[in-house]
Amino acid sequence: RRILRTELPGAQVIVVSNREPYIHNLKDGEVDLIVPASGLVSALEPVTRACAGTWIAHGGGSADKITVDEHDHVQVPPGKPAYTLRRVWLSEEEQQGHYSGFSNDGLWPLCHIAFTRPLFRASDWETYEAVNQKFADVVVEEARNERPIVLIQDYHFALLPRMIRRRLPEAIIITFWHIPWPNSEVFSICPWREQILDGLLGSSIVGFHIQFHCNNFMESVDRFLESRIEREHSSISYGGQTTLVHSYPISIEWPPAALEAQPPVEECRRKVFERYGLSDDMKLFVGVERMDYTKGIVDRFQAIEELFTNHPEWIGRLVFLQIAAPSRGTLPAYQHLHQECVGFVDAFNQRYGTDGYKPIIMLAEHHTQEEIYNVYRAADACVVSSLHDGMNLVAKEFVASRDDEHGVLILSTFAGAARELLEAVIVNPYDATAMGEAMMRALTMPAEEQRQRMLRMREIVRENNIYRWAGSMLQDAARLRKRNSIQKVT
Numbered sequence: 455r456r457i458l459r460t461e462l463p464g465a466q467v468i469v470v471s472n473r474e475p476y477i478h479n480l481k482d483g484e485v486d487l488i489v490p491a492s493g494l495v496s497a498l499e500p501v502t503r504a505c506a507g508t509w510i511a512h513g514g515g516s517a518d519k520i521t522v523d524e525h526d527h528v529q530v531p532p533g534k535p536a537y538t539l540r541r542v543w544l545s546e547e548e549q550q551g552h553y554s555g556f557s558n559d560g561l562w563p564l565c566h567i568a569f570t571r572p573l574f575r576a577s578d579w580e581t582y583e584a585v586n587q588k589f590a591d592v593v594v595e596e597a598r599n600e601r602p603i604v605l606i607q608d609y610h611f612a613l614l615p616r617m618i619r620r621r622l623p624e625a626i627i628i629t630f631w632h633i634p635w636p637n638s639e640v641f642s643i644c645p646w647r648e649q650i651l652d653g654l655l656g657s658s659i660v661g662f663h664i665q666f667h668c669n670n671f672m673e674s675v676d677r678f679l680e681s682r683i684e685r686e687h688s689s690i691s692y693g694g695q696t697t698l699v700h701s702y703p704i705s706i707e708w709p710p711a712a713l714e715a716q717p718p719v720e721e722c723r724r725k726v727f728e729r730y731g732l733s734d735d736m737k738l739f740v741g742v743e744r745m746d747y748t749k750g751i752v753d754r755f756q757a758i759e760e761l762f763t764n765h766p767e768w769i770g771r772l773v774f775l776q777i778a779a780p781s782r783g784t785l786p787a788y789q790h791l792h793q794e795c796v797g798f799v800d801a802f803n804q805r806y807g808t809d810g811y812k813p814i815i816m817l818a819e820h821h822t823q824e825e826i827y828n829v830y831r832a833a834d835a836c837v838v839s840s841l842h843d844g845m846n847l848v849a850k851e852f853v854a855s856r857d858d859e860h861g862v863l864i865l866s867t868f869a870g871a872a873r874e875l876l877e878a879v880i881v882n883p884y885d886a887t888a889m890g891e892a893m894m895r896a897l898t899m900p901a902e903e904q905r906q907r908m909l910r911m912r913e914i915v916r917e918n919n920i921y922r923w924a925g926s927m928l929q930d931a932a933r934l935r936k937r938n939s940i941q942k943v944t
């Protein structure tokens with residue numbers, strides 16, 4: 455807020471993402487509100503609140519249309535309005551081609567390299583272009599002047615920066631890519647690689663979580679577009695315009711809003727233990743994510759099997775609670791994963807469980823942030839075993855939830871968060887035996903060591919919170935604007 459006031463006075467902030475921060479659904483004839491499971495949403499929501507911006511997103515809820523005004527606007531958060539949500543309506547066909555097709559069958563597996571083959575179809579690409587165009591029209595419609603600050607989020611909108619740049623040449627366009635960027639060889643398999651790079655370079659700034667992804671992006675541009683790359687300034691000159699390519703590790707609000715109403719840790723633990731029938735002498739590990747093949751869910755279950763094989767004294771004494779929010783359920787890759795997880799858990803529980811003991815409890819349903827924080831606070835350890843992840847905010851949320859300074863974070867080395875949270879127990883999710891040993895380490899870690907590690911991680915998340923993430927991007931944008939106006943004068 456301060457940076458906006460001092461460096462970019464009067465600027466209007468427009469956020470664009472595919473996923474909306476609040477979804478209104480019809481449930482039993484009533485309008486029901488949910489906050490979707492999306493790292494992007496958890497990160498951007500507090501920022502948009504703080505700068506009273508306009509958030510443009512696809513209105514995908516079954517009751518979304520009845521909650522907007524004649525301009526497709528709704529003031530959110532409900533009950534405490536702080537900003538405007540502008541909903542964009544997409545037909546089934548548009549969603550199929552843009553969201554399920556090119557974004558999630560193509561770009562998602564392409565960028566994550568989790569060994570799921572990306573699928574590229576020309577018809578999806580055409581729809582992707584058309585939907586990007588539709589959002590460009592809405593951005594222009596919502597812009598109050600020629601120079602808004604447009605914060606474009608993620609791989610659903612690679613073409614949008616260029617489309618906006620053509621119509622609002624003075625806009626500050628910051629595009630943040632929430633997922634990894636692969637090396638240029640992998641990226642080269644995308645049939646529309648040049649168009650994607652050209653689209654993104656309509657931005658003033660392209661942001662990634664870590665420098666490694668910035669380097670991969672610059673290498674891709676270098677290989678496929680006629681451009682000049684200045685590595686020492688992390689900038690690309692292309693088509694008469696300069697784009698900065700920087701890393702901005704995303705984070706969460708500190709303290710998180712969901713923590714406000716939480717009872718003390720002992721009470722959370724008692725409630726969760728009661729709910730799932732755990733006895734006091736048991737240990738509880740948790741995993742929280744969308745049901746996604748990049749998250750290494752089956753891999754962590756295999757690690758528990760390794761643990762039980764090598765340290766059978768833990769059978770009967772450890773329960774793993776897996777929250778897996780349903781996600782992208784129309785895509786076969788996600789349906790298969792769901793079946794695989796259910797199959798694994800059933801077989802596992804039959805093998806290691808008893809009448810009163812289920813070693814893995816999988817809840818494949820949506821949970822509120824409050825419920826999730828409750829579970830984080832009840833756990834002895836949180837396992838984040840992504841095969842590849844831009845950042846992973848569950849790791850940061852777990853740390854933020856533990857104001858008792860206890861609990862162990864087991865974290866994949868392939869999640870961006872592992873570059874910051876060095877005091878986590880870092881694992882390679884492809885190595886089940888080693889991950890089983892890491893679980894053993896968490897089970898036996900002395901309380902004082904847990905505390906030291908947790909304290910340090912809490913300091914990091916507190917310092918590098920979401921406002922710092924947004925602040926440094928806006929600060930860079932302000933510098934860029936100044937530089938551009940000086941260049942114009944001279």
Ligand code: G6P
Pocket residue numbers: 473490491492493494495608609632633744781782
């Ligand atoms: C990742 C993506 C986000 C997306 C979220 C949830 O975090 O980077 O853009 O919103 O997953 O996925 P969904 O497809 O449900 O929006």
